[in-house]
Amino acid sequence: MVIKGCIFDLDGVIVDTAKYHYQSWKRLAAELGFDFNEEVNERLKGISRMDSLNIVLSEGGVIVSEEEKVDLCFMKNEWYKEYIVDLDESELLPGVKKFIEQLRKDKIKIGLGSASRNAKSIIKGIGIDHLFEVMIDGNDVQKSKPDPEVFLRGSTGLNLDPKNIIVFEDSRKGLEAAISAEFIPVGVGIPELLPEANFHIQSFENLSIKQIITHLAK
């Protein structure tokens, strides 16, 4: 196994923003008169804003027109942007910046592969955009995860074969996407919640690419 590149999902992998998406959806559900819990939220990870809204609405048994859906997505995103307006380096997940910096020193190419339309502004806002050779987000793709488009555009941008790229993902849909296009998947989180991956990490703290390669080779 030769690792030449790594593609990182954003929410829940690089930054601790998954909680703000959750809070915004919970607030929307409350406005619409129903409760929304973490179990349902797990299914929203990795998918687009509109796909998420459709799940939220069906959970609440709420039917609205397509125009209203656009308005609800807009409202959710306005709340989400309020949460992330002051986002800074402190929201980076432990160890991830150091891990990426070490990869760059090891001449491993770095990409971003996120469903979020806010991804690039978050990365730039935190001031870590210089670490990425390519950034693909929800604005660049036609199909959202589990379709592999976001990662395939990333591998094209890195000029590498998927089989030489590790994808770090905290969502089942994202892992499915990576696997379907033959990237090397690494689950970021609890194995029980991410059964698609064979190998998981809980954090990037004190982690080296060598350790990951050793585990993956087993």
Ligand code: BG6
């Ligand atoms: C993904 C998140 O990264 O981006 C989802 O896991 C989110 O929870 C999706 O809904 C879309 O994000 P945004 O910022 O375009 O609403």
Ligand code: MG
């Ligand atoms: Mg994620």
